[in-house]
Amino acid sequence: MENKEIGVMCDDNRFELIEKYKQKLIKATNIETAKEEMKVLDSVLFRMWQMGWLDTLEEKDQNNEIKTKFKIGDKVWTIKKVNKYIKCPKCKDKGKELIGNIEYHCANCYGQGTVLTNELEWVVQKENPCEITRIKILLEKDRTEIVYLGGENIFIADYLG
Numbered sequence: 001m002e003n004k005e006i007g008v009m010c011d012d013n014r015f016e017l018i019e020k021y022k023q024k025l026i027k028a029t030n031i032e033t034a035k036e037e038m039k040v041l042d043s044v045l046f047r048m049w050q051m052g053w054l055d056t057l058e059e060k061d062q063n064n065e066i067k068t069k070f071k072i073g074d075k076v077w078t079i080k081k082v083n084k085y086i087k088c089p090k091c092k093d094k095g096k097e098l099i100g101n102i103e104y105h106c107a108n109c110y111g112q113g114t115v116l117t118n119e120l121e122w123v124v125q126k127e128n129p130c131e132i133t134r135i136k137i138l139l140e141k142d143r144t145e146i147v148y149l150g151g152e153n154i155f156i157a158d159y160l161g
């Protein structure tokens with residue numbers, strides 16, 4: 001019996017919703033200067049809650065919320081495109097070759113063991129994680145652009161929709 005009552009109380013979001021939309025109204029209008037309206041505001045909002053209208057508003061609000069991948073304060077690692085090196089095919093990354101009994105620097109990789117290719121590859125810049133300090137959201141007609149900013153020159157763009 002007791003448990004059931006607690007359950008009902010927890011499910012009841014009326015006070016929370018009424019307070020939320022009361023504050024919204026006060027913020028967005030000059031209703032606070034109208035004493036007569038303020039007197040009935042709680043009961044009007046209660047009736048709206050009874051009609052289920054506040055739940056509808058709440059649903060709409062939640063749908064409008066933009067979910068960002070990162071939050072302010074999140075640490076992220078950035079990636080950059082760099083030239084791709086591969087193991088030297090001639091010396092198999094040893095950097096040396098034997099000619100007769102004499103060991104020479106590999107002529108193909110100049111003793112480096114790796115050679116540069118024409119390809120580019122993405123690498124994670126592990127040495128500098130960066131903290132996101134700002135998030136800019138640009139709403140457009142059919143897409144949303146989210147830009148995360150942090151550190152000195154960190155700029156990460158994400159497009160939704």
Ligand SMILES: [Zn+2]
Pocket residue numbers: 088089090091092093094095096106107108109110111112113114
């Ligand atoms: Zn080599």
